[in-house]
Amino acid sequence: MTVTRACEFWTSSTMLSSMSSSAFDASTHERISELGQLVLSGGVINREAALWLFDLDNTADIFEVMAWANRIREHYKGNKIHLCSIVNAKAGSCSENCKFCAQSSFYQTGSPKYGFVDPEPVEEAAVEAKQNDVTALGLVAAWKGLNEGPMLDEVCDRIREIKEGGKVRPDASLGLIKNQRVADRLKEAGLECYGHNLESSRNFFPEHCTTHSFEERLETIGYLKKAGIKICSGGIIGMGESRKDRCDLAMELREIGASVVPVNILNPIEGTPYEGMEQLPPMEILKTIACFRFILPRQEIMVAGGRTVNLRDLQSMIFAAGASALMVGNYLTTLNQPVEKDLQMIRDLGLDPDWNADFEDQECEDHDCGSSCGCELEPEHVEAEACVPA
Numbered sequence: 001m002t003v004t005r006a007c008e009f010w011t012s013s014t015m016l017s018s019m020s021s022s023a024f025d026a027s028t029h030e031r032i033s034e035l036g037q038l039v040l041s042g043g044v045i046n047r048e049a050a051l052w053l054f055d056l057d058n059t060a061d062i063f064e065v066m067a068w069a070n071r072i073r074e075h076y077k078g079n080k081i082h083l084c085s086i087v088n089a090k091a092g093s094c095s096e097n098c099k100f101c102a103q104s105s106f107y108q109t110g111s112p113k114y115g116f117v118d119p120e121p122v123e124e125a126a127v128e129a130k131q132n133d134v135t136a137l138g139l140v141a142a143w144k145g146l147n148e149g150p151m152l153d154e155v156c157d158r159i160r161e162i163k164e165g166g167k168v169r170p171d172a173s174l175g176l177i178k179n180q181r182v183a184d185r186l187k188e189a190g191l192e193c194y195g196h197n198l199e200s201s202r203n204f205f206p207e208h209c210t211t212h213s214f215e216e217r218l219e220t221i222g223y224l225k226k227a228g229i230k231i232c233s234g235g236i237i238g239m240g241e242s243r244k245d246r247c248d249l250a251m252e253l254r255e256i257g258a259s260v261v262p263v264n265i266l267n268p269i270e271g272t273p274y275e276g277m278e279q280l281p282p283m284e285i286l287k288t289i290a291c292f293r294f295i296l297p298r299q300e301i302m303v304a305g306g307r308t309v310n311l312r313d314l315q316s317m318i319f320a321a322g323a324s325a326l327m328v329g330n331y332l333t334t335l336n337q338p339v340e341k342d343l344q345m346i347r348d349l350g351l352d353p354d355w356n357a358d359f360e361d362q363e364c365e366d367h368d369c370g371s372s373c374g375c376e377l378e379p380e381h382v383e384a385e386a387c388v389p390a
């Protein structure tokens with residue numbers, strides 16, 4: 001009799017723990033595990049499943065999603081953590097009205113303003129980056145975009161100098177590109193990866209920027225891909241967007257074939273329209289990173305701006321949530337914790353800061369789906385529940 005009762009108890013989809021009054025939902029546990037196993041075996045989760053993960057609220061469920069995300073990171077990325085840093089190559093007075101940005105000319109923020117950077121500060125940044133095991137140094141400019149002309153020549157000179165210096169991979173984030181020739185010139189100068197965040201979902205984008213469009217961002221990415229340049233593209237969370245928006249952003253990043261996916265967390269800057277924005281709870285941030293890992297298993301998921309101020313003592317948990325890369329050094333307009341502290345954090349977790357990163361681990365060789373799972377997804381593959389192991 002007792003045995004029968006026990007069986008009935010354990011086969012129920014909702015089990016009550018004898019230690020606490022909180023409900024343990026076995027079906028949730030099973031679904032998280034199924035999705036984790038699907039991704040580990042090379043499958044691709046669909047939008048409905050992804051959204052279900054984003055919508056989980058229970059802390060125990062979030063830790064379970066993180067545990068799977070950590071396993072997925074280890075499976076596809078090993079124990080290497082890639083580090084990137086940036087140089088603010090042209091600061092302030094930007095013509096665009098992105099509501100989160102201290103460098104927009106629309107807002108009074110007290111952020112520094114200067115023209116395009118000379119070779120010396122870039123060389124110094126490359127030396128420092130190399131000393132700290134940093135993979136890539138990104139030249140970041142606060143302007144709408146880059147056209148053909150003397151400024152493009154100067155940008156190409158800086159890229160060439162970093163490349164020839166041989167210390168770090170030259171990356172750049174230089175705004176919108178309006179023709180193929182500009183992208184080709186950057187490639188010829190030695191650029192391997194271009195940072196161009198989608199920032200948020202297609203639906204939410206007009207809420208934070210109206211001076212250019214989501215479509216223009218996609219168009220820029222198209223030129224860069226055609227030139228053979230890898231795409232570093234992610235977004236900012238905590239701007240008032242919904243979980244659905246975050247999910248849509250991750251799905252869009254999968255579709256465009258982003259190789260590196262920065263996850264920034266809004267750091268509300270005084271003087272911007274978002275200065276009073278309520279911060280996201282740290283567990284919501286960690287869950288978002290974990291959901292991104294489920295959707296983008298092979299990509300570098302890089303936690304970037306806003307990590308220190310939003311996660312505080314929970315910063316090291318980003319790796320347990322599936323992050324495989326970290327922006328180190330100071331951000332464009334805000335301070336980060338010292339690089340030495342980040343390196344210590346990574347080593348204390350048994351992880352390895354890896355300066356010699358390439359993108360080979362993102363190629364899928366295991367499937368007969370005709371796609372490279374994650375970096376060059378075909379539209380029909382994105383919709384598929386899973387691709388079939390060869």
Ligand code: SF4
Nearest residue numbers: 094096098101104142
């Ligand atoms: S995010 Fe970039 S484009 Fe937007 S205002 Fe800032 S510098 Fe300009």
